[in-house]
Amino acid sequence: MTLSKKPYKGCRDFFPKEMRERNFLFDAMKSAAESFAYEPFDGPMVEEVELYKAKSGEELINEQIYEFTDRGGRHVAIRPEMTPTVARMVAQIAKQASKPIRWYSIPNLMRYEKPQRGRLREHWQFNVDIFGAPQYLGEIEVLSVVSQLMESFGADKEMFGIQINDREIVDFIFNEVIKVDAQKSYRLYKIIDKSKKVDRQALEKMTSEVLEDASQQKLFYSYLELTSFEKLVTFLKEHSYPELTAFESFVQKLKNSQAWQYTEYDPAIVRGLDYYTGVVFEVFDKHPDNKRAIAGGGAYANLLQIFNEPALGGIGFGMGDVTLKDFLISHNLMPKLDTAQNDVFLTYMDEQGENLAMTTAHNLRKAGLKVETNLGVMKFKKLFKTAESKGHTNVAIIGEDEIKNSSVTLKNLQERKQETFSVDDIESITNFLKQG
Amino acid sequence: MTLSKKPYKGCRDFFPKEMRERNFLFDAMKSAAESFAYEPFDGPMVEEVELYKAKSGEELINEQIYEFTDRGGRHVAIRPEMTPTVARMVAQIAKQASKPIRWYSIPNLMRYEKPQRGRLREHWQFNVDIFGAPQYLGEIEVLSVVSQLMESFGADKEMFGIQINDREIVDFIFNEVIKVDAQKSYRLYKIIDKSKKVDRQALEKMTSEVLEDASQQKLFYSYLELTSFEKLVTFLKEHSYPELTAFESFVQKLKNSQAWQYTEYDPAIVRGLDYYTGVVFEVFDKHPDNKRAIAGGGAYANLLQIFNEPALGGIGFGMGDVTLKDFLISHNLMPKLDTAQNDVFLTYMDEQGENLAMTTAHNLRKAGLKVETNLGVMKFKKLFKTAESKGHTNVAIIGEDEIKNSSVTLKNLQERKQETFSVDDIESITNFLKQG
Numbered sequence: 001m002t003l004s005k006k007p008y009k010g011c012r013d014f015f016p017k018e019m020r021e022r023n024f025l026f027d028a029m030k031s032a033a034e035s036f037a038y039e040p041f042d043g044p045m046v047e048e049v050e051l052y053k054a055k056s057g058e059e060l061i062n063e064q065i066y067e068f069t070d071r072g073g074r075h076v077a078i079r080p081e082m083t084p085t086v087a088r089m090v091a092q093i094a095k096q097a098s099k100p101i102r103w104y105s106i107p108n109l110m111r112y113e114k115p116q117r118g119r120l121r122e123h124w125q126f127n128v129d130i131f132g133a134p135q136y137l138g139e140i141e142v143l144s145v146v147s148q149l150m151e152s153f154g155a156d157k158e159m160f161g162i163q164i165n166d167r168e169i170v171d172f173i174f175n176e177v178i179k180v181d182a183q184k185s186y187r188l189y190k191i192i193d194k195s196k197k198v199d200r201q202a203l204e205k206m207t208s209e210v211l212e213d214a215s216q217q218k219l220f221y222s223y224l225e226l227t228s229f230e231k232l233v234t235f236l237k238e239h240s241y242p243e244l245t246a247f248e249s250f251v252q253k254l255k256n257s258q259a260w261q262y263t264e265y266d267p268a269i270v271r272g273l274d275y276y277t278g279v280v281f282e283v284f285d286k287h288p289d290n291k292r293a294i295a296g297g298g299a300y301a302n303l304l305q306i307f308n309e310p311a312l313g314g315i316g317f318g319m320g321d322v323t324l325k326d327f328l329i330s331h332n333l334m335p336k337l338d339t340a341q342n343d344v345f346l347t348y349m350d351e352q353g354e355n356l357a358m359t360t361a362h363n364l365r366k367a368g369l370k371v372e373t374n375l376g377v378m379k380f381k382k383l384f385k386t387a388e389s390k391g392h393t394n395v396a397i398i399g400e401d402e403i404k405n406s407s408v409t410l411k412n413l414q415e416r417k418q419e420t421f422s423v424d425d426i427e428s429i430t431n432f433l434k435q436g
Numbered sequence: 437m438t439l440s441k442k443p444y445k446g447c448r449d450f451f452p453k454e455m456r457e458r459n460f461l462f463d464a465m466k467s468a469a470e471s472f473a474y475e476p477f478d479g480p481m482v483e484e485v486e487l488y489k490a491k492s493g494e495e496l497i498n499e500q501i502y503e504f505t506d507r508g509g510r511h512v513a514i515r516p517e518m519t520p521t522v523a524r525m526v527a528q529i530a531k532q533a534s535k536p537i538r539w540y541s542i543p544n545l546m547r548y549e550k551p552q553r554g555r556l557r558e559h560w561q562f563n564v565d566i567f568g569a570p571q572y573l574g575e576i577e578v579l580s581v582v583s584q585l586m587e588s589f590g591a592d593k594e595m596f597g598i599q600i601n602d603r604e605i606v607d608f609i610f611n612e613v614i615k616v617d618a619q620k621s622y623r624l625y626k627i628i629d630k631s632k633k634v635d636r637q638a639l640e641k642m643t644s645e646v647l648e649d650a651s652q653q654k655l656f657y658s659y660l661e662l663t664s665f666e667k668l669v670t671f672l673k674e675h676s677y678p679e680l681t682a683f684e685s686f687v688q689k690l691k692n693s694q695a696w697q698y699t700e701y702d703p704a705i706v707r708g709l710d711y712y713t714g715v716v717f718e719v720f721d722k723h724p725d726n727k728r729a730i731a732g733g734g735a736y737a738n739l740l741q742i743f744n745e746p747a748l749g750g751i752g753f754g755m756g757d758v759t760l761k762d763f764l765i766s767h768n769l770m771p772k773l774d775t776a777q778n779d780v781f782l783t784y785m786d787e788q789g790e791n792l793a794m795t796t797a798h799n800l801r802k803a804g805l806k807v808e809t810n811l812g813v814m815k816f817k818k819l820f821k822t823a824e825s826k827g828h829t830n831v832a833i834i835g836e837d838e839i840k841n842s843s844v845t846l847k848n849l850q851e852r853k854q855e856t857f858s859v860d861d862i863e864s865i866t867n868f869l870k871q872g
Contacts, residue, residue, distance in 0.1 A: 002744040003486055005527045008512060011480030013525050016539070019476040035801040037778045037808035037826065040455040044447030044558050045481060045514070045544055046502075050439055066482075068504030071548050076444060078481070078514070089449050091441045098825065100811060103452070108481055108544070112507050122480050137811040140794075148801060256791050258798050308438040342473045355692050358576075362694050365471040365584060372473035375536060375573040389534065390473065 010113060010121025020337040022124070025321055025328075026106050029126040032149035033104035036141065038128060041103045043085035049075045051084045054306045057274040064111040078110040082127040083275065083303070083316060090131050090314070091307035099132030099312075118292055118323045126295075126324075129316030136250040138315045139279045139299060143259035146283055146295055146317060150262075159331045160294065162259060163266035164281045167298070168243065169236065170270060177239045178219045184210050188220065195224060195268045229265045250279075277301040283319070287330040294327050295319035339391035343369040343433050344410070346396040347378035353398040360396070360408055360423045367430045388413060394433050446549060446557025456773040458560070461757055461764075462542055465562040468585035469540035472577065474564060477539045479521035485511045487520045490742045493710040500547040514546045518563040519711065519739070519752060526567050526750070527743035535568030535748075554728055554759045562731075562760075565752030572686040574751045575715045575735060579695035582719055582731055582753060586698075589769045596730065596763070598695060599702035600717045603734070604679065605672065606706060613675045614655045620646050624656065631660060631704045665701045686715075713737040719755070723766040730763050731755035775827035779805040779869050780846070782832040783814035789834040796832070796844055796859045803866045824849060830869050 007013045014022055030040070049067050052060065066078040079085060082105060090101060105127045113119050128145050130138045143162060150160055170192075174185040187210045195203055204217075211217045226232045229251050236244050254260055262283075271280040278299030285294055297317025304312050328334040344364065348357040361373045372390060380397075387395045397409045402420070409420045410432050421429050443449045450458055466476070485503050488496065502514040515521060518541060526537060541563045549555050564581050566574045579598060586596055606628075610621040623646045631639055640653075647653045662668045665687050672680050690696055698719075707716040714735030721730055733753025740748045764770040780800065784793040797809045808826060816833075823831045833845045838856070845856045846868050857865050 003490055003524070003742050004484070005524055005743050007480045007524075008482050008484055009508070009510070011482060013480070013528070014476075014478040015525065015529070016475035016477055019478055019541075022478070023476065034776075034806050035804075037776065037806055037828075039452035039776050040450075040459065041452055042450040042455055042458070044443045044449070046444050046447060046546065046558070048440070048444055054439055063507075066504075066506065068502075070502065071499075072445070074445070088439070088441055088443075089451065092449070093451070098822065102808075105455075110482065122482070134812045141809070141811065144798070253790075257794060306439050307441050340470075340473065340475050354689075358693060362580070368471075370470055370473055372538075373577070375577065376570045386534065392473075 008121075010115040012120065012122065016340065017338055020340070021325065021334065022321065024335065024337060025324060026124075026126075028149060028152050029104070029106055029319075032145055032152055033126075033128055035148060036102065036145050038102040038104040038130075038145070040105060041086070041089065042105050042107060043079070043082070043089060045079055045108065046076050047079055047085060047088075049077045051088060052077060052080065054084070055275040055303060056081065056084060057272060059272065060111070064113065066110050066112060079107065080109055080111045082107050082109065082125060082318065083129070083300070086127065086129050086316070087300075087303035087314070088307065090129075090312070091304050091309045094131070094304060094309050094312050100138065101131040102129075103131075104128045118290075118326050120322055124321040126319040126321075127316060128297075129314050131314045132312050133315065135246070135313075136253060136279075138313070139250070140253050140257045140259065142297065142315045142317060143254070143263070143281065144257055146297075146319070147259040147262060149319075150283070151258075153328055153333045155327075155331065155333060157261050159286055159333075160262060160283055160327070161264060161286060162262045162281055162283050163264055163269045164254075164279065165266060165269045166247065166279050167270065167276055168278055169232070169241065169247065170267075172236075172241055172243075173219075173223050173239070178211070178216050178223075180211070180216070189270050192224075192268055192270050193272055224267050226267045227265065232265050232267075271296055271298055275300045275303055278313075279315070281317070283317075285323075285327045285330065287327070290326055290330045292323060294323045339389065341370070342372055342390060342392045344394040344396050345372050345374065345383075345387035345390060345392040346408075347374040347383060347398065349378060349380065349397065349399040350403065351377055353403045356403060356406065356408075356423060357398050360398075360429075363423075363426050364429065364433075367426055369430060369433055384413065396429075444557075446551040448556065448558065452776065453774055456776070457761065457770065458757065460771065460773060461760060462560075464585060464588050465540070465542055465755075468581055468588055469562075469564055471584060472538065472581050474538040474540040474566075474581070476541060477522070477525065478541050478543060479515070479518070479525060481515055481544065482512050483515055483521060483524075485513045487524060488513060488516065490520070491711040491739060492517065492520060493708060495708065496547070500549065502546050502548060515543065516545055516547045518543050518545065518561060518754065519565070519736070522563065522565050522752065523736075523739035523750070524743065526565075526748070527740050527745045530567070530740060530745050530748050536574065537567040538565075539567075540564045554726075554762050556758050560757040562755040562757075563752060564733075565750050567750045568748050569751065571682070571749075572689055572715075574749070575686065576689050576693045576695065578733065578751045578753060579690070579699070579717065580693055582755070583695040583698060585755075586719070587694075589764055591763075591767065591769060593697050595722055595767045595769075596698060596719055597700060597722060598698045598717055598719050599705045600690075600699055600715065601702060601705040602683065602715050603706065603712055604714055605668070605677065605683065606703075608672075608677055608679075609655075609659050609675070614647070614652050614659075616647070616652070625706050628660075628704055628706050629708055660703050662703045663701065668701050668703075707732055707734055711736040711739055714749075715751070717753070719753075721759070721763045721766065723763070726762055726766045728759060730759045775825065777806070778808055778826060778828045780830040780832050781808050781810065781819075781823035781826060781828040782844075783810040783819060783834065785814060785816065785833065785835040786839065787813055789839050792839060792842065792844075792859060793834050796834070796865075799859075799862050800865065800869070803862055805866065805869055820849065832865075 065080050110122050191206045276298040280298030282293040283295040299315040301313045361371045364371045395411050411418045501516050546558050627642045712734040716734030718729040719731040735751040737749045797807045800807045831847050847854045
């Protein structure tokens with residue numbers, strides 16, 4: 001039988017070029033998180049299904065999770081998201097750890113999706129979370145981390161934006177202004193989640209199925225028209241929102257922050273996952289070919305309680321590598337990484353030179369250089385083309401003369417500068433090679 | 437219901453300290469591989485089970501693999517090893533790629549194991565492979581990569597060794613010297629695999645079940661006593677091994693290589709996996725508490741044929757993070773990584789300083805520094821202890837005077853040196869902070 005060479009559906013093979021691109025994204029993620037002193041963590045790729053059932057939301061559990069029973073009868077799943085794992089781990093140390101806890105990770109996750117642009121079954125997700133921060137300062141910081149990352153790629157406010165909402169406010173409007181019960185409130189959330197994807201007629205149809213009263217409908221639609229912080233604050237004043245002072249202070253802090261220039265209030269952002277309780281946000285791509293969320297997150301007050309630990313509020317976001325890469329490509333922000341970056345392609349023109357080549361390569365590696373030894377006698381003709389295609393900045397040649405003199409001839413590929421050194425003079429060789 | 441805070445059985449939670457340790461291992465792996473110009477790659481965490489059934493060996497398939505049927509009816513497995521994925525990916529590009537192909541990866545893998553010291557269900561494995569290298573030069577290079585990695589940790593030949601065998605030679609001895617058929621040869625392989633873990637009596641019992649003839653048994657035992665390259669070569673000469681010249685040339689090249697000082701011939705090393713066809717090896721820990729293989733690998737000639745591609749020989753090894761870390765700890769080679777490495781803990785002593793602190797932090801991050809802003813007003817008393825516990829080399833203080841003057845006071849924690857700068861003078865601030 002012949003086996004398929006293709007990867008499993010919706011998953012990717014990362015050949016060296018794609019892997020360098022992935023490393024480029026990951027390095028930027030690490031730098032952004034660590035510039036705010038976030039610390040790295042990771043959990044297992046498999047968790048017990050119960051962990052996700054507790055809070056992850058119905059769609060994920062019923063349609064998207066990769067679940068199975070292990071050989072010992074445990075019901076487990078490949079991690080579809082990282083937040084439940086973060087919460088589980090923070091629950092272990094919440095009592096003794098100094099607050100806030102600032103963590104990031106870049107795990108591989110799996111969801112059973114219909115593969116399409118920007119959506120695959122396996123992806124890597126940058127996760128940033130802060131636990132136990134003073135109200136709103138944590139939110140601002142997390143929004144700043146995501147801004148820092150986007151800026152580090154050279155992205156500006158013409159390219160991306162951050163849409164913000166606050167589920168406490170949405171709850172207030174649903175419960176105290178529109179005056180619906182918890183069950184109807186839940187259904188209104190689902191309508192909001194879909195509101196941008198449907199036309200007015202469909203929106204009205206869905207709404208009328210939940211809200212019979214015309215005045216309730218009117219309030220719901222006027223909520224959906226609150227497309228700026230100013231309009232929102234006016235509306236909240238009119239309806240005597242008890243937490244208005246705190247919210248206005250949040251907006252003020254946000255205005256002073258790195259994130260402000262990207263930020264807008266958007267009543268249609270509520271985030272699908274069930275665990276969010278406060279500020280929620282999405283980073284979205286403004287490119288016309290690519291209008292979708294690049295990242296999403298928010299504040300969750302109660303995730304630790306499922307582990308029987310005292311509440312400790314968290315704020316976090318997740319950013320997938322697939323959507324981020326699409327964003328960078330669309331805006332011409334993705335560097336060309338077609339070849340590796342190596343220091344020297346070391347060759348011998350005669351079998352006799354093999355030992356000398358191997359020893360020299362070894363010494364240069366000890367000095368911190370990236371050295372490829374050609375395995376076998378090299379034809380001079382192919383030398384420069386081969387070296388360039390493999391990302392070398394220099395070639396080293398051991399020919400007849402070099403064997404006689406225990407030397408090596410170096411040639412810089414850019415400047416075509418050439419020099420011969422004793423193989424024992426590793427310092428001079430290193431200096432020559434590092435100029436390139 | 438209260439959920440468990442523990443990770444799934446046999447898997448690990450990587451808290452920041454453990455994650456820094458993991459990153460330390462991974463960085464060393466990357467450096468070793470890239471110093472030989474190996475390029476990074478990765479594949480999906482899930483593959484179709486057929487891929488493993490083709491070559492991975494019975495124990496893995498029947499007892500260790502995490503397999504399940506996906507929502508679309510595909511029979512899949514979480515990757516238990518990386519070699520089948522490497523082979524699948526190389527098969528896609530084998531025709532057009534320039535040879536040799538040098539690749540490495542550090543994937544997370546899962547096997548259904550009984551968790552014990554050095555053995556977990558999820559581990560990360562450093563995989564290094566070369567395809568299409570001239571015979572024996574590829575083997576030598578791969579052995580040099582693993583030596584380079586071990587040396588980079590400061591390990592020496594008192595701490596680890598590399599045991600080598602050649603399955604072509606074992607096949608020759610079984611088929612042409614002991615003269616057994618393929619089925620018996622397979623059973624002898626299994627006996628060899630166990631030979632170090634059982635006493636002489638058990639070994640003789642197992643052997644007599646396969647070889648009835650006393651002279652065959654004697655030959656088998658004398659094979660097991662060939663514990664050096666010299667003894668092996670003498671034995672092969674006596675029995676007219678047709679490939680002796682090539683093998684002697686391999687030993688000669690090995691003697692000239694970086695790996696030689698660690699290497700010994702060991703007739704008991706054959707590697708459990710079924711796909712190896714030539715040189716096989718194991719890196720083993722010499723510490724009395726920890727006598728086990730840290731890495732294993734070998735040459736496999738036929739893996740591409742399962743994809744209906746022409747044969748392209750590969751040589752590779754895998755090294756698990758769990759056994760490597762045990763090795764480093766046993767030999768005191770693991771650095772202390774208890775805290776992060778951050779540049780400055782930036783604090784404000786008065787609510788009024790919040791904005792100034794946030795802006796200054798932003799500017800310092802743009803300059804490449806790792807800055808933690810204390811969220812909320814800081815009590816001076818706790819300042820230095822907190823900063824040290826979080827791995828900062830400096831503190832920055834914005835108090836009453838600093839607010840008035842738009843300045844910031846910096847203090848180096850090691851030298852207790854103190855200086856005040858205008859917040860606009862990012863260059864001087866950066867210089868002060870980087871001295872630490």
